[in-house]
Amino acid sequence: MEKHRRGFWALSERQRDSPGCFNCDLPALVWVYFKSLDEPVLFRVSLSMMLGGAIGNIIDRVTQGFVTDFIAVGRFPVFNVADSAVTVGVGLMLLAIYLQEKKQKSDPEEAEGNDAE
Secondary structure (H helix, E strand, O other): OEEEOOHHHOOOHHHOOOOHHHHHHHHHHHHHHHHOOOOOHHHHHHHHHHHHHHHHHHHHHHHHOOEEEOEOOOOOOOEOHHHHHHHHHHHHHHHHHHHHHHHHHHOHHHHHHHHHO
């Protein structure tokens, strides 16, 4: 089990106690989520996973002062369930965008009709 005060293993020691990364990212994700209510389900699920993971890590930071990483797989950096949710959410979002673009290319008239709504 590892305790990380820094997010994504990249913030410097000076930045570790600053909640600044939460001040921008979380409200942006919430705003995007509510703006995407008319998007395909896969896109909304991906946003929900990213939002859930972000909130999970914030809860750890607020209650403990650090994020506890406890999943170790080989030589890969140790991570937690919230990190996994964010990562899978990003993958699902890329898949949702790819599928939407593929659908628009195959049937441009239907895609234009959906945009007008």
